[in-house]
Amino acid sequence: MALVNPSFREINKNAYKARIAAEYASVQLQLTPNFEMGVSNKTPQFLDMNPLGKVPVLETPDGPVFESNAIARYVARQNNNNTLYGSSLIQYAEEIAITGLKRALNALNTHLASNTYLVGHSVTLADIITTCNLYVGFTVSLSRASPQKGGQEGARKAERRSRRRGTQAKPKNPLDLLPPSKMILDDWKRLYSNTKNNFREVAIKGFWDMYDPEGYSLWFCDYKYNDENTVSFVTLNKVGGFLQRMI
Structure with missing residues (x-):
């Protein structure tokens, strides 16, 4: 050659x-x-x-x-008596499979970071099939740490960065300069979650009773396509995706 x-x-x-x-x-x-x-x-x-x-x-x-x-x-590949592709064919096959899986999951994470659904603005067959395919992997072999890049070495680097940051003066949050608000959000969250009947009379009224205009402000948004908001869980997903992109 x-x-x-x-x-x-x-x-x-x-x-x-x-x-x-x-x-x-x-x-x-x-x-x-x-x-x-x-x-x-x-x-x-x-x-x-x-x-x-x-x-x-x-x-x-x-x-x-x-x-x-x-x-x-x-x-x-001209000489099979070497370990350039791993110590065995099964090890090579596993490494190729793991590499492909990581590449696919990274692409999925990148897409979902700015999109609520895989295609369009509602659940499609792509979401259903992808969820079913991932379900088996995460229930059988994958763990929360599996998709993380770098493994233990990445964790060690993060720990070192954390220690370095700990020695530096933390920047002050401008909101800390404000006086504490009288409104305790967790109290209203519990009221909201536990209200099963008379939602407007209980949860909404409770919100206005607790609301502190000195500590919080309210913003209202008009949705241009209200005719699409006919199913509650779909509407909630849209609101959740909207808020996620704002953070």
């Missing part, structure tokens, strides 16, 4: 991937000498191997292979 690349005397991280993998896998690579970037990679012969004209390219009996990661994988 011949590795086509600019002068192999130069530092080239992309070519090093295949060359180092070849050393560990005991695979012989023939390096192409006298390669001139901008000239050699524009020839018809080179463009037949990689139409994009990029390096490195690996010439093999099965045909050309380009993109450095693909080349490194091809080289590593």
